[in-house]
Structures are given as structure tokens and as C-alpha cells.
Amino acid sequence: MNGTRATAARRRKLVMKGLESAILLLALFLILFPIVWMALTAFKRPVDLFELTLLFTPTLDNFRTIFAAPWNIGAALWNSTVVAGLTVLISIPCSTLAAYAFSRFEMRFKGALFFTILATQFIPAVVVVLPFYLLFRDLGLLDTHLALVIVNLAIVTPFAVWMLKGFLDAVPTESEEAALVDGATRLRVILDIVVPMVWPGVLVTAVFCFILTWNEFLFALILTRDNAVTLPVGITRFRTERGDLWELIAAAGILISIPMFLLSSVIQRHFVRGMTGGAVK
Amino acid sequence: MQDRRLKYVLILPAALLVLGTTIWPLAVSLVTSFRDWRLTRSLTPGPFIGPEHYVTALTDDPDFANALQVTASFVAIDVALTVVCALGLALLLRRAGVLHSLTRAVLILPFAVSPALVGISFRFMFNAEMGVFTWLAGAVVPWLQGYVWLADPVAALLVLVFSDAWRWVPYMTLVVLGGLSALPKEPEEAARIDCASEWQVFRDVTLPALMPVLAVVAILKTVFALKMFDQVVTLTGGGPGQSTVTLAYLVYSIAFRWYDMGYASAVAWILTAMLVFLAVWYMKLILRKPGGA
Amino acid sequence: MADVSLRNLTKAWGGFTAVRDQSLEIRDGEFMVLLGPSGCGKTTTMRMIAGLEEPTAGDILIGGQRVNDLPPRDRDIAMVFQSYGLYPHMTVEDNIGYPLKLRGIKGAERAAQVRAAAAKVELEPLLHRRPKELSGGQRQRVALARAIVRRPTVFLMDEPLSNLDAKLRVSTRAEIKHLQHELGVTTVYVTHDQIEAMTLAHRVAVMQGGEIRQLDTPEVIYDRPADLFVAGFIGSPPMNLVDGDHADGRFTAAGGFHATTGVARHGGRAVLGVRPEDVTVGPAGSGDLDASIYAVELTGDAVLVTVQAGAARIIAKADRAWRAEIGSTVALRLDASRLHLFDAASTKRLQPE
Structure with missing residues (x-):
């Protein structure tokens, strides 16, 4: 009796194990395949494009083409780097100070203020961009880096405040209090004690915000035309009247994605906190 | 103490950023939504016309009704799919194993891909002639051979959902995994010793404990699905017909194809109102938790 | 060096009052221990002295x-x-030197002072390590060195020993006492550990519910606890407290428990207290009352005997060689000169005339 029951249980376990592996393999395939396919396509000649074989003669021509005229993807690469870099450089210091204040001090209207800053990340970008489009048009700022940096700050700042507050909340306050007693002013405490202690968190937040800005599409689509076009908008340019140049899209896609893969794997452990703000550990 | 003023000084720069980059444009949009302002006719704002745009949108605009319906369908399918897949995958990935750790390692990748690029890649892979997914679907289900996915209203919406889920399910799986790892092990072990089956353990112990995390996942996903824009532009272009025009895409069309700033602002504000409602709900959920946020 | 005085100090957060109208004079050079269970307001009091919390009302004076x-x-x-x-x-080194750095003391001068402070707590070989490379005890010394390096007028110590293991706690306790004696700096020390309070303090302020229940030397607090809370909080194992009735200098409780108290002017509900070391167990019939043994616990240096005396359980500290079976009957003898009587309603001590 016991023996047969054990055998049945063992068999069931084996079936479940097989099922589990099958599901995981499917998940792996679904996650990786689009990336792998894009990567493969980037090295294909146009004639191989719709061949579903893995056997083709790889070429670097596509990468040469996208960097040459008329595509000049290098310019978009530069624009993306400048816009994302400047956005992060402006946003992170401001957000760190605010997050510190929210984390450490009691103040009037703190709840309402924090709530407002956080709630803004739920605002659809499309409602924000309308007035900015009109404003920038009047100021002659359309199609400039500055315009993109300004609107991207709208997305990035609430995230950064939230994320950094999570990191700061996790830093024990004793060292700061020790420094206050030891004779430091509050600003000195922030510079000497808090920043070095929360530095990894600041870095993670900066990387996260960089990725958000780098991948941003809507603002760039509406506010740029030629000079300030970023990579996500840049790739749409490969859809021409003569048809979609998939091999060039794939090459540019690799160009956009590789740096983000690297950055996101650097901060992998903390990536989840970005959007959930420590609501989920 | 001296902190009394300092704390406000510390908040000031970020507060100004948010004020200038979000609150100000929101206010301007709100005002504009009560005006008649077509850029094709005038470069300066037109007269106030009261809530006319809102009335039009809600009672007399088939495009808006369509976009609302498309967005609702998209959100419903997308959120349900994301929550279920993320939960299922996270439960599997909780265990140890080579395949498990490999999958865990790649979960981060899709979220790092620009949504615009995701859209365009899926457009390529669902290409009618020889898209690889078109071919794969045909290989698995014979009557899908040569099916033109993006030409069918329902299929196009499903492909849109698929492209969005591809980016979000792995990310949300990480979120759920985080939630799972924060759960104490004892209740599950106690239930097992009390002779509960694996399904009972899940239903009676794990799932209830995980509800707050799943709520976070569901609401966040709803928010982002409601804002769906990038892939609509690069994957379906709103088509075929208007079958994948979401609210955000509709606002974009009204504003930058027809240049009707007043009406676009009104529709944008209807979308904003929905999102703010969700935001309040979400924030209550996570700020209530001690130590949360 | 300076005295510290707290005058009608109150700290409240919303509806919760952590410290209530508290006054305390700490003398120059005194080692004052604030003792109490968690949430009694002792740490809040100290943080207000430090300036890390703002009082809701009242004044803090340092050196007048x-x-x-x-x-x-x-x-x-x-x-x-x-x-x-x-x-x-x-x-x-940088940890210890930070207070000096903030005061603009530079280079060789700073290094010398850091070295001197480190020497006092035997840290010199570790000066170039970082905190995470140190053991708990070593970290504790760094904190001490950082506190003494610049000769402050007041030391504040917030449960400094609570993160150390039991053995280290005893040796560090002695070092802190020695250091305070040597430097003669006014010290306020917060702890929930009554042994630390007894061993370190010149005077102890026993706190509960945001108020000081008794302020006195350790001897007085141990020998004449002012109320039931202090009586129960100080001493390990704690003082035996028996509910009963008191009239004409005689205390009686259910189950035949009785004792002579020497307090004539009190009648009514009362609580009798007697410390375990003031209870002797002997053969049945030889003491004040007979009772059966509930448990016998060997602690090494003594045997704790719990007996069931009527409704009450009394712990007695017996010689470490003492043995008996659970359930057997023994006699209890209470040291009449060391009985404590408390009024049940006010919880205050009733002093024998």
C-alpha cells in the first residue's frame, strides 16, 4: 500500500517537474527570442532578412550604414546621451535633498507635499506635453536638448524622490545624530555622512532615471524634428516610403539596448524598487 | 532648531521642478480645455467656451468612445495577463534550479528595452509576409499560416497586449518575487505539516499574504496601460482602422494632426482624472504600510 | 564640566506624551542613570538633553x-x-577625529589627541580599520573614544552596552565606570538593565510612563523602593509581591499567608514585597508558613525555589547546595526587617515607623 502510494507520488512529482521545466523553457524563449532575433537581424544582409534560418553570412554593413549619411544615428546617440545625462545631473541632486528632508524631518503638510510629488508620476505625459509644446514653440525651443531635458525632469524627479527616500529610510539615523552631537551642521552632516552612506542608492537611482529618460519616446516624438532627435525616435526614421528597413532598425535597436542592458544589470537587485518605491522589498 | 527652515529649503528645488514641469502644464492644460483653440486658425488661445469639449467628448464623439473602449479592453486584458503570468512565473521561480536561476537572470532585460523599440520589433516579427512570429504561429497552429495579424482589429490589439506584456511581465515577476521573498516561511511550513496540499497552501496561506503586492502590481500596471502610447505609434499606428487607438494616442492625434489644442486638452484631462483617481488609491495602499514607501 | 538641569520638561507627539513635566538636577561630575522599561521616556529625555529632540515644554540648562x-x-x-x-x-582614526576636525583642529595636533583617546580604550592597533572590520566590542570602544576625544562637559550614553554579548558587557561596564571616574565628566546614562544602573550610577532615576518614579542612590532604590513599580522593576529575580489585606501591622493573604509589617497607621488592601534573598526555606514547620514546592531552578551560584503559598507564588533564593523535590512541603521564613509594604490603591511605599 505504502509502496504504491510512494511510487504514485514520485511519478506525480516527476510529471510536475517536467511541466515546470517546460513552462520555464517557454518563458525563457519568449523573453529572449525577440532580443536574439533583433540581434541576429542586425547582422543580416537585406536579402537574408526574411530567411528564417540561423545560417547566414553576418555583416557589419548595417552598423556602418546607420552611422553614415543620411541616417547619422551618431547624432541621435549623442542627443540621447546629452538629454539623459543632463536630466539625471539636474534631477538627482535636487531629489536627494528633498528625499532627505522627507525621510528625516517632520513638517507641516509633509504628507500632502510628498503625496503631490509622488502622484505626479501618474500624470499622463501627453497632458504635460501640450502646454510645453506651445511654450517651446513660442520660445523657439522646439527641437532643442533643453526642451527635452525640461520635460523629462517631469517624469524623472518624482521617481527619484521616491526611490531615494526608500534608500534613505533604510540608512540608520544614528550616525547622523552622532555627527550632529560631534559638532556638525545639518548641511555638513548631509555632505560628510549621509551622501557617503547612501551613495550606492544614489547611483542606482541615477541609473534608473537615466534608463527612463534614454527610452523616453512621447516627448521626443512631439518636441523634436531634426536637431535633437533621440534614439527611440531615431529608429522610427528607418520606416521610409520605400518600406521598413528592418536590418537598420535592428542595428539601431541593438545600439539603443546594449547600454541599457549593461546599466540595468548593474543595478539589477534594486531595479524593482524603482517603480514600487520600496512598497515591495 | 536651525532645521526648522532648512527642511523646506531642502525640498524647494525638487518642489520647484515638479511645480514647473508637472503642476504648471497640468494647470495650463486644464484652462486650455475650456477654450476653443485650433492652431490651424490662430496661434493664440481662443475664447472660453465652458465645458463644451467635455460634453462633446462624453456624448458626441465616436472617436473618443472608440478610444475609451479600446483603452478599456487593452487595460483589462493587459492587466489580467500581467498579474496572472507574473504571479505564476514568480511562484515557479521561487524554487532553486539551473533553469530557474537562468530565467531569473534574464527577467530584467525586457524592461530595459525602449517601448518604442519593442513596438517596432514586434511589428517586424508579426510582419505579414515573413515575420518570425507569424511563421511560428503558423507552424504551431496550421490555420494561422500566413495570417495577417496586424490587419485584424482584434488580433492587432492582442499583439499590442503581447508586446506590452513582453516588457512588463518579467519586471512584475521580479516585483512578485520580491514580495514572496519577504514573506515569512513559517506559515507555509506550518500549513504543510498540517497536511495542506500544495494548492491549499497557495490558496489559503501564500495568496492572502501576497495580496498587497499583487494589488501594487495590478494598480501600477493599470496606470501604465492607461497611458499606453509608444507601442501604438510604432507597432500598429492605431490601426487597422481605429481599432488600437488608445486615449493617449487619440490626444496626440487631436493635438498634432488636427491641431485642436482645446479639445486635446479636454480629452487629456479626462484621462488624467482617471489616473489621478488610481494614483490616490495606489498611494493609500502603499503609504498605509508601515515602512512602505 | 557642568551640571545639567531639566525643568518641567515635557515631550509630546500628537496625543502621545513621552515625557511628562519632568524635573531633574544632575550634579557636576555625577553619573546619573535613567532606568526604565522601553517606552518610559528615558531615551527621549536624553535626546532632548542632546538637542536631537525639541522639548514641547520646559527648559534644559547645561552649566546654568x-x-x-x-x-x-x-x-x-x-x-x-x-x-x-x-x-x-x-x-x-577618522571616526575618532571627526569631532576635532569639525572644530578645526588639524594635522599633528589632531592625530595626537586621537591617539591619546584611542589609547584610553586600547584601540591603537586598529586605527586604520573601518567599522565593519571591527567586532561589536571594538566598535563600542570607537564610540567611546570619539566621545572622550574632545573633553565635553557632558557625556550622554544611550544603552551603550545593549548590543554586546553578556561577557563583554560586564568588562566594558567596568571600563565605563573607570573612565567616568578618571575624567570626572557629568554623565547621563540610559539603560533598561537594572544591573547596569546599580553598578554604574551615583544616582538612579527610575522612570515609567514619562515620569520619574524614584530618584536616589542605588542602595536606597534597592532597599526602599518608593512604589510598586520600582519594587518590581529592580532586582533579579524580581521582588515577590503578594496581594492581601493589612490591618494593625499585620498582613494577611489568601491561603494562610501572613506577616508582621511594623506599619501601624495603615489598614486596607495592600501589597507585601519581599526579595528572594530575604526569604529562607527550611524544613516544614520551622518558619512563618508552610508551602509546597512548585519548581526548583539551579542558577549556578544559587538555587531559586518557587513555592506555592496560597494563591501566590514566592521565589526564594537558597544556597546553591540546597535540594528538594517538586511537590514537597517546606517552610518559608521572611526576614521581618526587610519586608516592603505598599498601599494597593496608591502603589506607594508604606514606611515602618
């Missing part, structure tokens, strides 16, 4: 000067935190 509105850095105090509050990104 009102310091309410001074930030911590202008109060000339040093503090040792429960988890030490070290600067994790700095070496031991």
Missing part, C-alpha cells in the same frame, strides 16, 4: 545656561549611541 534653542553642536556634549552611530565610510 538655557540650551533649548541651541543645536546639538553648540551644547558641548558627547554621546555614545546604542548602535554606536559610527561613520561606516571612515577609518577608526
Whole structure:
């Protein structure tokens, strides 16, 4: 009796194990395949494009083409780097100070203020961009880096405040209090004690915000035309009247994605906190 | 103490950023939504016309009704799919194993891909002639051979959902995994010793404990699905017909194809109102938790 | 060096009052221990002295000067935190030297002072390590060295020993006592551990519910606890407390428990207290009352005998060679000169005439 029951249980376990592996393999395939396919396509000649074989003669021509005229993807690469870099450089210091204040001090209207800053990340970008489009048009700022940096700050700042507050909340306050007693002013405490202690968190937040800005599409689509076009908008340019140049899209896609893969794997452990703000550990 | 003023000084720069980059444009949009302002006719704002745009949108605009319906369908399918897949995958990935750790390692990748690029890649892979997914679907289900996915209203919406889920399910799986790892092990072990089956353990112990995390996942996903824009532009272009025009895409069309700033602002504000409602709900959920946020 | 006085100090957050109208004079050079269970307001009191919390009402004076509105850095105090509050990104040397650095003391002068402070707590070989490379005891020393390096007028110590293991706690306790004696600096020390309070303090303030229940030397607090709370809180194992009735100098409780108290002017509900070491167990019939043994616990240096006397359980401390079976009957003898009587309603001590 016991023996047969054990055998049945063992068999069931084996079936479940097989099922589990099958599901995981499917998940792996679904996650990786689009990336792998894009990567493969980037090295294909146009004639191989719709061949579903893995056997083709790889070429670097596509990468040469996208960097040459008329595509000049290098310019978009530069624009993306400048816009994302400047956005992060402006946003992170401001957000760190605010997050510190929210984390450490009691103040009037703190709840309402924090709530407002956080709630803004739920605002659809499309409602924000309308007035900015009109404003920038009047100021002659359309199609400039500055315009993109300004609107991207709208997305990035609430995230950064939230994320950094999570990191700061996790830093024990004793060292700061020790420094206050030891004779430091509050600003000195922030510079000497808090920043070095929360530095990894600041870095993670900066990387996260960089990725958000780098991948941003809507603002760039509406506010740029030629000079300030970023990579996500840049790739749409490969859809021409003569048809979609998939091999060039794939090459540019690799160009956009590789740096983000690297950055996101650097901060992998903390990536989840970005959007959930420590609501989920 | 001296902190009394300092704390406000510390908040000031970020507060100004948010004020200038979000609150100000929101206010301007709100005002504009009560005006008649077509850029094709005038470069300066037109007269106030009261809530006319809102009335039009809600009672007399088939495009808006369509976009609302498309967005609702998209959100419903997308959120349900994301929550279920993320939960299922996270439960599997909780265990140890080579395949498990490999999958865990790649979960981060899709979220790092620009949504615009995701859209365009899926457009390529669902290409009618020889898209690889078109071919794969045909290989698995014979009557899908040569099916033109993006030409069918329902299929196009499903492909849109698929492209969005591809980016979000792995990310949300990480979120759920985080939630799972924060759960104490004892209740599950106690239930097992009390002779509960694996399904009972899940239903009676794990799932209830995980509800707050799943709520976070569901609401966040709803928010982002409601804002769906990038892939609509690069994957379906709103088509075929208007079958994948979401609210955000509709606002974009009204504003930058027809240049009707007043009406676009009104529709944008209807979308904003929905999102703010969700935001309040979400924030209550996570700020209530001690130590949360 | 200076005295510290708290005058009608109150701290409230919303509806919760952590410290209630508290006054306390700490003498120059005194070692004052604030003792109480968690949530009694002792740490809040100390943080107000440090300037880390703002009082809701009342005044704090250090050396006669009102310091309410001074930030911590202008109060000339040093503090040792429960988890030490070290600067994790700095070496031991930089940790100890940070207060000096903030005061503009540079180079060789600073190095010399750091070295002297480190020498006092035997840290010299570790000066170039970082806090995470140190053991708990070593970290504790760094915190101490950082506190003594600049000769403050007041030391504040917030449960500095609570994160150490039992053995280290005993030796560090002695070092803190020695250091305070040598430096003669006014010290306020917060703890929930009554042994620390008894061993370290010149005077102990026993706190509960945001108020000081008794302020006196350790001897007085042990021998004449002012109320039921102090009686129950001080002593390990705690004082036996028996509910009963008191009339004409005689205490009786259910189950035949009785004792002569020497308090004539009180009648009514009362609580009798007697410390375990003031209860002797002997053969049945030889003492004040007979009772059966509930448990016998060997602690090494003594045997704790719990007996069931009527409704009450009484713990007696017997000689470590003493043995008996659970359930057997023994006699209890209470040391009449060391009985404590408390009024049940007011919980206050009733002093024999």
C-alpha cells in the first residue's frame, strides 16, 4: 500500500517537474527570442532578412550604414546621451535633498507635499506635453536638448524622490545624530555622512532615471524634428516610403539596448524598487 | 532648531521642478480645455467656451468612445495577463534550479528595452509576409499560416497586449518575487505539516499574504496601460482602422494632426482624472504600510 | 564640566506624551542613570538633553545656561549611541577625529589627541580599520573614544552596552565606570538593565510612563523602593509581591499567608514585597508558613525555589547546595526587617515607623 502510494507520488512529482521545466523553457524563449532575433537581424544582409534560418553570412554593413549619411544615428546617440545625462545631473541632486528632508524631518503638510510629488508620476505625459509644446514653440525651443531635458525632469524627479527616500529610510539615523552631537551642521552632516552612506542608492537611482529618460519616446516624438532627435525616435526614421528597413532598425535597436542592458544589470537587485518605491522589498 | 527652515529649503528645488514641469502644464492644460483653440486658425488661445469639449467628448464623439473602449479592453486584458503570468512565473521561480536561476537572470532585460523599440520589433516579427512570429504561429497552429495579424482589429490589439506584456511581465515577476521573498516561511511550513496540499497552501496561506503586492502590481500596471502610447505609434499606428487607438494616442492625434489644442486638452484631462483617481488609491495602499514607501 | 538641569520638561507627539513635566538636577561630575522599561521616556529625555529632540515644554540648562534653542553642536556634549552611530565610510582614526576636525583642529595636533583617546580604550592597533572590520566590542570602544576625544562637559550614553554579548558587557561596564571616574565628566546614562544602573550610577532615576518614579542612590532604590513599580522593576529575580489585606501591622493573604509589617497607621488592601534573598526555606514547620514546592531552578551560584503559598507564588533564593523535590512541603521564613509594604490603591511605599 505504502509502496504504491510512494511510487504514485514520485511519478506525480516527476510529471510536475517536467511541466515546470517546460513552462520555464517557454518563458525563457519568449523573453529572449525577440532580443536574439533583433540581434541576429542586425547582422543580416537585406536579402537574408526574411530567411528564417540561423545560417547566414553576418555583416557589419548595417552598423556602418546607420552611422553614415543620411541616417547619422551618431547624432541621435549623442542627443540621447546629452538629454539623459543632463536630466539625471539636474534631477538627482535636487531629489536627494528633498528625499532627505522627507525621510528625516517632520513638517507641516509633509504628507500632502510628498503625496503631490509622488502622484505626479501618474500624470499622463501627453497632458504635460501640450502646454510645453506651445511654450517651446513660442520660445523657439522646439527641437532643442533643453526642451527635452525640461520635460523629462517631469517624469524623472518624482521617481527619484521616491526611490531615494526608500534608500534613505533604510540608512540608520544614528550616525547622523552622532555627527550632529560631534559638532556638525545639518548641511555638513548631509555632505560628510549621509551622501557617503547612501551613495550606492544614489547611483542606482541615477541609473534608473537615466534608463527612463534614454527610452523616453512621447516627448521626443512631439518636441523634436531634426536637431535633437533621440534614439527611440531615431529608429522610427528607418520606416521610409520605400518600406521598413528592418536590418537598420535592428542595428539601431541593438545600439539603443546594449547600454541599457549593461546599466540595468548593474543595478539589477534594486531595479524593482524603482517603480514600487520600496512598497515591495 | 536651525532645521526648522532648512527642511523646506531642502525640498524647494525638487518642489520647484515638479511645480514647473508637472503642476504648471497640468494647470495650463486644464484652462486650455475650456477654450476653443485650433492652431490651424490662430496661434493664440481662443475664447472660453465652458465645458463644451467635455460634453462633446462624453456624448458626441465616436472617436473618443472608440478610444475609451479600446483603452478599456487593452487595460483589462493587459492587466489580467500581467498579474496572472507574473504571479505564476514568480511562484515557479521561487524554487532553486539551473533553469530557474537562468530565467531569473534574464527577467530584467525586457524592461530595459525602449517601448518604442519593442513596438517596432514586434511589428517586424508579426510582419505579414515573413515575420518570425507569424511563421511560428503558423507552424504551431496550421490555420494561422500566413495570417495577417496586424490587419485584424482584434488580433492587432492582442499583439499590442503581447508586446506590452513582453516588457512588463518579467519586471512584475521580479516585483512578485520580491514580495514572496519577504514573506515569512513559517506559515507555509506550518500549513504543510498540517497536511495542506500544495494548492491549499497557495490558496489559503501564500495568496492572502501576497495580496498587497499583487494589488501594487495590478494598480501600477493599470496606470501604465492607461497611458499606453509608444507601442501604438510604432507597432500598429492605431490601426487597422481605429481599432488600437488608445486615449493617449487619440490626444496626440487631436493635438498634432488636427491641431485642436482645446479639445486635446479636454480629452487629456479626462484621462488624467482617471489616473489621478488610481494614483490616490495606489498611494493609500502603499503609504498605509508601515515602512512602505 | 557642568551640571545639567531639566525643568518641567515635557515631550509630546500628537496625543502621545513621552515625557511628562519632568524635573531633574544632575550634579557636576555625577553619573546619573535613567532606568526604565522601553517606552518610559528615558531615551527621549536624553535626546532632548542632546538637542536631537525639541522639548514641547520646559527648559534644559547645561552649566546654568538655557540650551533649548541651541543645536546639538553648540551644547558641548558627547554621546555614545546604542548602535554606536559610527561613520561606516571612515577609518577608526577618522571616526575618532571627526569631532576635532569639525572644530578645526588639524594635522599633528589632531592625530595626537586621537591617539591619546584611542589609547584610553586600547584601540591603537586598529586605527586604520573601518567599522565593519571591527567586532561589536571594538566598535563600542570607537564610540567611546570619539566621545572622550574632545573633553565635553557632558557625556550622554544611550544603552551603550545593549548590543554586546553578556561577557563583554560586564568588562566594558567596568571600563565605563573607570573612565567616568578618571575624567570626572557629568554623565547621563540610559539603560533598561537594572544591573547596569546599580553598578554604574551615583544616582538612579527610575522612570515609567514619562515620569520619574524614584530618584536616589542605588542602595536606597534597592532597599526602599518608593512604589510598586520600582519594587518590581529592580532586582533579579524580581521582588515577590503578594496581594492581601493589612490591618494593625499585620498582613494577611489568601491561603494562610501572613506577616508582621511594623506599619501601624495603615489598614486596607495592600501589597507585601519581599526579595528572594530575604526569604529562607527550611524544613516544614520551622518558619512563618508552610508551602509546597512548585519548581526548583539551579542558577549556578544559587538555587531559586518557587513555592506555592496560597494563591501566590514566592521565589526564594537558597544556597546553591540546597535540594528538594517538586511537590514537597517546606517552610518559608521572611526576614521581618526587610519586608516592603505598599498601599494597593496608591502603589506607594508604606514606611515602618
